[in-house]
Amino acid sequence: MQIQRKTLAQEVAERLIEGILNEEYPVGEKLPIEPELMKIYGVGRSSIREAIKILSIKGVLSVQQGVGTFVVSKNIQESLDIQMSKAEIEEVLEVRSLLDSKIAAKAAINHTEKELKAIKAYLDLREQLAEENKAQECYLADINFHVAIAEACGNTLLMDIYKIASKNILRSFETNHNNNTHSFKISQNIHTELYNSIESKDPERAALIAQKIVEKLYY
Missing domain, CATH: 1.10.10.10 (Winged helix-like DNA-binding domain superfamily/Winged helix DNA-binding domain)
Structure with a gap:
């Protein structure tokens, strides 16, 4: 989704x-x-x-x-969605980075074939759009690649929190990447490695690669 x-x-x-x-x-x-x-x-x-x-x-x-x-009341507890939309982007990125490794490991164990196909589809789309330098579309494909992994993790709460955080990540892409896809081309190989580790049901490797992506260790 x-x-x-x-x-x-x-x-x-x-x-x-x-x-x-x-x-x-x-x-x-x-x-x-x-x-x-x-x-x-x-x-x-x-x-x-x-x-x-x-x-x-x-x-x-x-x-x-x-x-x-x-x-009848002013005692309103803001939803997590609203809170994240108001948060500094660094805080949102930190929330997502804390979840990536755990979600990738669980997706390696729990994914279905349908979910795996969705992850691969976004991976391929990410590469295509990066090569075509279609920045906005590429950013969304990248976000949806990671969201598809979250949907495959088998934990609804983790998935929902990750989705909420990811909706706000687009702000950082637009600010930091100057409407180009250079870093997305560079990081395509490691994203492919992440997909391969999930496909091969290797949770330890999936967690390790996900952490490298978080830390931008693309080489």
Whole structure:
């Protein structure tokens, strides 16, 4: 599965949270009616309803049928996704680097043939786009190669945390690689080694190579 962008409902939910924390929507007060919220946030009715559902589950809003939707709490614990989107990129990279070796080792043990094919497909796409110097597409292919490995690791929690971190890695690629793919060409061989170690079910080697990639030891 590729990295997915936030849904409109999730974005609206985050904007509503900001409004609640900023006292734009005080606790005890009723939210504007749906048509007004649609106009404020520029989305359709279904996105507004889904956003309200998200915040109702979190205990922030209370929907009173026939009366309206009320703000009932400011005690909002930010999701890991939101926290990482606000974090410094160095912090996000550190989180991902702590997980890479463990995930690669588990993927070597637990992968299915379907998952292995997905990893290989992104590996090949990464190489093709690097050679064509299609930077943005190459960056996404690289991220999705590593996410595909996480999906093969057999641990849903590890996979979810890794996916959330990876969604924010694109920021560092855009900043650090100056819209070129030179380092991706250089590192293609070691990424191929990582794939081969997973394919051959060698967890120790997979962990070692994953750590080398983290440390940028490409030679």
